[in-house]
Amino acid sequence: MWDFRTEPDFQAKLDWMDTFVREECEPLDLLFPHIGQPYNTENAAARAIVKPLQDRVREQGLWACHLGPDLGGQGYGQLKLALMNEIIGRSMWAPTVFGTAAPDTGNAEILAMFGTAEQKSRYLQPLLDGDIVSCFSMTEPQAGADPKEFVCAARRDGDEWVINGEKWFTSNARYAAFFIVMAVTDPDASPYRRMSMFVVPAETQGIEIIRNVTVMPDREELDEGTHGYIRYNDVRVPADAILGGPGQGFEVAQARLGGGRVHHAMRTVGKCRRAFDMMAERVLSRRTQGELLADKQMVQQFIADSWIELAQFRLLVMQTAWIIDNEPHGAARANIAMCKVAMAKIFGDIIGRAVQIHGSLGVTTELPLYEWWTSVPSLALADGPTEVHKATVAKQVLKGYKPAAGLFPSEHIPTRRDAARARYAGILKEYGLV
Secondary structure (H helix, E strand, O other), X not given: OOOOOOOHHHXXXXXXXXXXXXXXXXXXXXXXXXXXXXXXXXXXXXXXXXXXXXXXXXXXXXOOXXXXXXXXXXXXXXXXXXXXXXXXXXXXOHHHHOOOOOOHHHHHHHHHHHOOHHHHHHHHHHHHOOOXXXXXXXXXXXXXXXXXXXXXXXXXXXXXXXXXXXXXXXXXXXXXXXXXXXXXXXXXXXXXXXXXXXXXXXXXXXXXXXXXXXXXXXXXXXXXXXXXXXXXXXXXXXXXXEEOXXXXXXXXXXXXXXXXXXXXXXXXXXXXXXXXXXXXXXXXXXXXXXXXXXXXXXXXXXHHXXXXXXXXXXXXXHHHHHHHHHOOXXXXXXXXXXXXXXXXXXXXXXXXXXXXXXXXXXXOOOOOHHHHHHOHHHHHHOOOOHHHHHHHHHHHHHOOOOOOOOOOOOOOHXXXXXXXXXXXXXXXXXXXXX
C-alpha cells in the first residue's frame, strides 16, 4: 500500500532535527563558511563547537543512521534517511554534525563491507567517531568519471601493490587521513573487471598533491581549493590493502553510490526549500509600484513554479527511496538517474528565481544565494555528468518497450479501426453499420 504518512515517533525525531539544524548547525555555516572546513580536523575552534553537537546527535540516536547497529548507526532504510537528509541539507555543516558527510559515508560502507579487521580498526572506527576524514580517489584528468578510460595502474610486486598514475578532483584530499584509490590491475580484462580498489594511508611515500583545485566560488589566491589533483609515484601498499579483491573495483565503487545519490538529492530538496522560504519572506516584505511583490503576477508565477517543481522533485526522490527499500536490487536504477538529472535543474531554477526576487541583494555575498548559485554547475557534474544519467534513464525506460509489429505505429488509426471493425463485424452488420 502507498502511504504518505510518517510514524509519530520518527516524526518527533525529524522535528527535533529541524530545530537543531536551524539553531545549532546553520550558525556554523556563518562562523566557518568555506566548504572545506567541515573536513578540516585541524580547525580546533570548529571542532570544539562540533564535538558537543555530535554528542547531542548521538544521544538522540541519530548519528550515522545509514550504518547498522554494529557500526553505531540505526540501519535505517532509504526512506527514513531521505526524510532526515531533507533537513540536513539546510546546512553545510549538518552532515558532519550528524556523521553523514560525503565521501566519508560511502567510504565507511566500503570498509564495513570489504575491509579487513585491521583496516576497520585503523580507519573505519576513527571515521565513524568523526576523528578523521577520508577521500575517494577515482576520476582521472583524461577520463573524467569513465572507468573504462582509466590508466592509473597498480601492479603486484611480491607482497605489495605499486600504484602509479594521476587522479583528478579527489575531494578533501588535503584533509584526508586515508585515500581509497581505484586503479587498473588487469588492463586486458573486460572493462568492468580491469580495476581494483585500495586503501592507502595519507602518509604513504609517493603521494603527490600536484595542486588543490579551486572551484566556484573558491579563491585560488587564498589557497581555498579542496579538490586534489594527485600523482601517485610508485606508491607501495601491502597486498591486503586491496578492498574486495583483484578486478572488483567497479563493484566496490557501485556499492557506495546509489544510496548516496538519493541522500544528495534529498539534501538538495532541503536547500531548495530554504531558498523558497527566503523567496516567500521577501515577496511578503517588499513593495514596489504601490503594492507588495507578492501581488505581482510575475512574482506569483515564480512562487507557483518553484513550489510545483519542488513538490514534484521531492516526490520523485521519496519514490526512489521507497523502491530501494522495497524492490529487488537494481530496480531503482532509472529512478536514481532521474533524481540526478532533475536535481541540478530544479536547484538552478529555484535558486535563480530567488536571486531575481531579492534584486541587487540577491547577487551579493550578504545572502547564501550567491554561493548556492555558483554551485549549480558542480551539482550537474558531481557523481557523473547529467548527460550520462539521461542516457541511463533512456536505456532503462526503453527496456520496457518493443518495436511496432507492422509497417505502421501501434497507434495508427486506420489499422486499429480495421481491427475494431473485424472484431465487432457481426454486431455492426446487424445494425446496418457495415
